[in-house]
Amino acid sequence: MLMKHLFFDWDGTLWDFETNSARALKKVFEKHNLQKYCKSFENFIGEYEIHNQWLWQLYRQGEIKKQQVSVERFGRTFQTFGINNSEFAEQFSAEYLLNTTLQTQLFPFAKEIVVYLHSKYHLHIITNGFTEVQYPKIENSGIAKYFSQIITSEEAGVLKPNAGIFEMALKKTNAKIEDSWLIGDDLEADIKGAVDFGMNCIFVNYKKNVNPFPNILEIKNLEELKKIF
Numbered sequence: 001m002l003m004k005h006l007f008f009d010w011d012g013t014l015w016d017f018e019t020n021s022a023r024a025l026k027k028v029f030e031k032h033n034l035q036k037y038c039k040s041f042e043n044f045i046g047e048y049e050i051h052n053q054w055l056w057q058l059y060r061q062g063e064i065k066k067q068q069v070s071v072e073r074f075g076r077t078f079q080t081f082g083i084n085n086s087e088f089a090e091q092f093s094a095e096y097l098l099n100t101t102l103q104t105q106l107f108p109f110a111k112e113i114v115v116y117l118h119s120k121y122h123l124h125i126i127t128n129g130f131t132e133v134q135y136p137k138i139e140n141s142g143i144a145k146y147f148s149q150i151i152t153s154e155e156a157g158v159l160k161p162n163a164g165i166f167e168m169a170l171k172k173t174n175a176k177i178e179d180s181w182l183i184g185d186d187l188e189a190d191i192k193g194a195v196d197f198g199m200n201c202i203f204v205n206y207k208k209n210v211n212p213f214p215n216i217l218e219i220k221n222l223e224e225l226k227k228i229f
């Protein structure tokens with residue numbers, strides 16, 4: 001009983017990051033009347049996504065600091081719409097991050113599956129987000145109580161897919177690697193990370209992406225975990 005440890009990724013696996021992030025962005029966008037500059041919210045978010053993805057990639061590789069990701073993604077987006085104001089980018093970033101912590105949309109079956117698995121296994125979260133944002137997000141989601149430990153990349157000093165965060169996860173939970181599973185939606189951070197580290201893993205493939213890891217279990221929704229565990 002309770003031998004296995006299941007490490008869930010948070011953003012994009014249990015917590016519907018795209019929906020929640022878009023809702024938070026829209027709130028702050030409307031508060032500051034940015035439609036005056038950007039025509040539409042869709043225009044704004046399209047541009048934002050480009051800068052955000054690129055800056056996150058650099059952050060993941062350790063080339064820039066987290067403050068640069070969180071502020072520059074807005075600074076650069078604003079610049080494309082003719083707004084040059086770094087203080088406003090900082091303010092917008094802080095308001096966006098605060099708003100994301102208030103969003104609570106989970107993926108279908110998230111609550112049910114966590115309740116079900118909680119009775120059989122140790123459940124944990126392993127996440128690359130910013131610590132001060134991830135904790136309130138998880139706390140406000142309504143399912144925090146089902147998880148024993150939260151492991152963040154900031155605490156580990158490296159982000160997934162680096163081995164250091166997986167090592168820290170095992171240490172913090174007293175788990176053995178052969179009893180541990182990583183469940184995540186990101187092919188690089190989660191799946192490549194777990195494969196390289198030698199941990200069992202399950203690819204949550206909501207978007208039906210091509211899976212380059214043929215031997216890795218893949219699910220299309222969280223309910224399928226019931227058949228595996």
Ligand SMILES: [Mg+2]
Binds near residue numbers: 009010184185186
């Ligand atoms: Mg994810």
